[in-house]
Amino acid sequence: MRIAVTGAGGRLGTSLRSELVGRPFVDAILAWDIPEHDLDDPASAERLVRRDRPDMVVHAAAWTDVDGCARDPELAMRRNGVATGELAAACALTGAGLIVISTNEVFDGTRKDGAGYGPDDEPHPINPYGASKLAGEQAARRAFAEAAAARGATDSRGVEPQLGIVRTAWLFGPGAPDFPTKILAAARRAAQAGEPLKVVGDEWGTPTYTVDLARAVVGLLESGRFAGTHHVVNGMFATRSQWAMYIIGRAQLDVEVEEVPSTTWPRPSTPPRWGVLEPTALPTGPLRVWTDAMAEYAPMLLARSEA
Ligand SMILES: NC(=O)c1ccc[n+]([C@@H]2O[C@H](COP(=O)([O-])OP(=O)(O)OC[C@H]3O[C@@H](n4cnc5c(N)ncnc54)[C@H](OP(=O)(O)O)[C@@H]3O)[C@@H](O)[C@H]2O)c1
Structure with a gap:
């Protein structure tokens, strides 16, 4: 083909x-x-x-x-x-x-x-x-x-x-800056300033x-x-703040995540609060859970952010 x-x-x-x-x-x-x-x-x-x-x-x-x-x-x-x-x-x-x-x-x-x-x-x-x-x-x-x-x-x-x-x-992965890349940079800034990192806690989806x-x-x-x-999504779901906590944990940063409502930062676009998709059957079987996928991606993410 x-x-x-x-x-x-x-x-x-x-x-x-x-x-x-x-x-x-x-x-x-x-x-x-x-x-x-x-x-x-x-x-x-x-x-x-x-x-x-x-x-x-x-x-x-x-x-x-x-x-x-x-x-x-x-x-x-x-x-x-x-x-x-x-x-x-x-x-x-x-x-x-x-x-x-x-x-x-x-x-x-x-x-x-x-x-x-x-x-x-x-x-x-x-x-x-x-x-x-x-x-x-x-x-x-x-x-x-x-x-x-x-x-x-x-x-x-x-x-x-x-x-x-x-x-x-x-979506996350190699290429243009994704949510994990942006959160990691923000977490490093918060760690340096000794401040908590505010992340939206009332928006759900599947990384x-x-x-x-x-x-x-x-x-x-x-x-x-x-x-x-x-x-087609990875398995399980999370809030933005749970995703951020996972990334901060992998980076071993000493930063507290403070969950805030999405209304904290008014944006031109309103995301769906419950953005979870039910995965459909695939010829190749279900995708692994998102945390396993993040675990594979994390070394690449951390290496890139330190470069
Ligand atoms: N990112 C997410 O979280 C997400 C979630 C759900 C669904 N999707 C869908 O998944 C698909 C891939 O997303 P992605 O994250 O890979 O997006 P992406 O990294 O932003 O890539 C989009 C691609 O479209 C090209 N493009 C943008 N404007 C264009 C134009 N006017 N004419 C021709 N090409 C143009 C971009 O070229 P340049 O790089 O040169 O601008 C880039 O190659 C999209 O259909 C998106 O709607 C994404």
Whole structure:
């Protein structure tokens, strides 16, 4: 298979490319990113799909600055919503399959029964980033449905191109500064000042390791059973403050974590308070619990932060 990855230089894109290297089912890895692949350019996705003729595209590119999206919802909708529809239309028309990476922020986080959100739960975003990502999911589904209807039954290879939506949450891993990197820097500053570190204690989610997520997505690709909506996160969940405490413990820093409500720092974007996703079944089995993934990542994180 010729597999294209959008947002190829981003945190997840980088892990996806590493995970695809050397896989027997992969003929070529096509890395698409700015400036060639531009979410602001309505013609960019179709141009690349026609030029590179991928069998599969994994769409990891997005405008992930949630506060930026809240300040400019129209641009968020263009980049995360409309551009996903354009890519999906180009894929569906040329017979390429597509996996769209989406987010827990399509849910409002008001669930009270302690269970994670499943794929059948009704999305209801409460911020422009979540709204734009949900619009992207919907535009992709529409494009594949319209292409299938226009084609009649099957494409020239006798196989209907498939669409998968993979929702995930709270990504961490090598690449751009993630929550663990930022918390570690803040904890070091607090330790030097001899002050407690204030961290939000009323926002729940599942920290998810990009390496594990990439492995799961590649497993879905390899199995060929990626159609539909999947919730792919590491096991268990935590509050932001619990995640911070774990990181501070691994770094052996003498800092007290003071749990504060999310209203302490008003932000342009309101995150869902209960952002927990219920993991769906995967051909490669469930992802390990997030603390085990963090334990693998911690030496890399600490080495990088000390460099
Ligand atoms: N980060 C999270 O916690 C999280 C949680 C749930 C879901 N997700 C989803 O997971 C996916 C990957 O996230 P990530 O954390 O890997 O994000 P990331 O590190 O911010 O990477 C996003 C990628 O998209 C590219 N991009 C940004 N604006 C673009 C534009 N206008 N045109 C073309 N490409 C553009 C970026 O390029 P530059 O680096 O050059 O800007 C980068 O390669 C996204 O779909 C995101 O919505 C992320």
